[in-house]
Amino acid sequence: MSDNPSFVLKGVLDVEIQQKPVPEIDRNEVLVEVKKTGICGSDVHFLVHGRIGDFVVEKPMVLGHEAAGVVSKVGSSVTNVKVGDRVAMEPGATCRKCEACKEGRYQLCPDVIFAATPPTDGTLARYYRLPSDLAYPLPPNLSLEDGAMMEPLSVAVHAVSKLGALRSNQSVAVFGCGPVGLLCMAVAKALGASRVIAVDIVPSRLEFAKAYAATDVFLPPPMEKDESRVAFSIRNAQAMKEKLGIADRGPQAIDLVLDASGAEVSIQTGIRIVKSGGTFVQVGMGNPNVNIDMFVVICKELVIKGSFRYGPGDYPLAIALATSGKVDVKPLVSHRFPFTQAREAFETTRNGKSPDGKGVIKAIISGPDVDINEA
């Protein structure tokens, strides 16, 4: 195909399918015909707000970054993939030369070229160009939809395995049962966690988590009228400890807590239930200003880590976990849309459910002229 229909964000809540030039590739790059793109909360945020923090959409930008496709063209130096290969696409091309890249933390590269982070166009197009080492061949037992799910799975791998340093038989609690939270639970389970506790305020999400990867679930009590968030988090943490038999130390303590909700009360509660000397990983993005009880952080000598995207080894581990069946990403695909209905796909994701009332976990948009049922 010589055309490149693309789903473009022109401004706040203003999207359009437009033709864009087919990218040229360098000798170390590949051109991928994108087959499936999952929608992330950040894509929706750009659509609705036109920015995330200091990343501002200043000119029209193609959305989407959680993708998989088929290699359409390879540069002259490419050796790891060939035309026709089905690949998962890691969407962040880094400089390879700065301190962050060289010390093994390329996710912190200041010059990263990341799909659908301004000003870089994303993957909701027919074609996407990327360095060949960021195209990972998919084994026969993983579909292209699975391939697209490797991106959020890598986020979970980075948070749980890399930063959380989870070891077998440790216990984990995850706040927020959206796709990232659920995948964190799945990774924790796959890595041998003795206990995976899911927390969410929406009962149906908790039910899903229980069936999917959690060993226990907790539904926080409602906040009381005029109750401050701090007071609520103290009460909430107490209730959680009592109901689930959680202690600050010893075998009933929680080694690792992840927040995948971005909600202040979750973060405040999480800090209280993690064990003395434990680790708290912040992966969910919410309100930037979060009030935390620093006294608890000091007295328990907590380690709080911010988790951003993924780094060396995370994509390969994610693919390995999925390939071996230790993590099953299929149940998380709740909605499928053809490329021509990309706008509706975003609408549904934003609403949290489709018109038929089905709750959204992950909505996937197929590439131009790709059947939604094509695996």
Added chain:
Amino acid sequence: MSGNPSFVLEGILDATFQQMPVPEIDANEVLVEVKKTGICGTDVHFLVHGHVGDFIVEKPMVLGHESAGIVAKVGPGVTNVKVGDRVAMEPAANAKLAKRICPDLVCAATPPTDGTLSRYYRLPSDLAYPLPPNLSLVHAVSKLGALQSNQSVAVFGCGPVGLLCMAVAKALGASRVIAVDVVPDRLEFAKAYAATDTFLPSFMDKDESGKLGITEHGPRAIDLVLDASGAKVAIQTGIRIAKSGGTFVQVGIGNRDITIDMFSVLCKELVLRGSLRYGPGDYPLPIALVASGKVDVKSLVSHRFPFVQACEAFEVTRNGKSPDGKGVIKVVISGPDVDINEI
């Protein structure tokens, strides 16, 4: 010497001298005749508020925990020190090996355990270190901050803890030690003492970092930030100036509820660590640093009081300066019948 005169906190702003029984020691303990005790902010906080966080004074408690003295008696199982040795006293005893966050920690002057402002104090022999120390700062900088030679450090708060953090950072080979405080005198002292640069904030602005040539990546980035102030704005600023992938260590205890920019923490993949007291290896290292002259603690002792003036000592610490206007860094109270100039 007879008796065990002690400085006892009875209740809020109510501290008196009382005789307490001389402690009996176990086979693996020593009895130390306490000669010098420094006053810490937490001691003052217990005096003024009756609690520090969840640690509440429920019955009378002897104050003080930053001490050194002379071994007066040793248990039969003790081999590392003998009667007459001058020792630094690590005031937190616990049954197991993993210190400081052990739940059964018995810590001097943390309720309900009596502190060191007495004639005698009893402690496990392995917590009596021949010669003088400096405490929790090594823990924060060296252990938790994992400072490596040639890294750069910023310390918020130029009280004794902050100053000592700077001294340790310098001793461990930091390329740059930036001191931040809102009081110009304290900054001046820091500059003369251990800091390479100082910064006096005028108002909260993201551009502050530009003045010191600080960047988020590269050679001018700040590897390690420590907060020794407990102040919200210091913590917030510290999080902003730490480099991408950097570490922030919270040593200072201040207001409990601190609003932080979690977006910054996330996008920079910061590591925030709480620092509590000290742990394995943290006492021996500072003793070595001081003994070798790499860290000077003498200049931090700003005021000296005899035991009988313990009340005044606390008053001066609380005021932040003595009646003659001299600013407090560290106030040291001598033991009962010990001359303030006896070293």
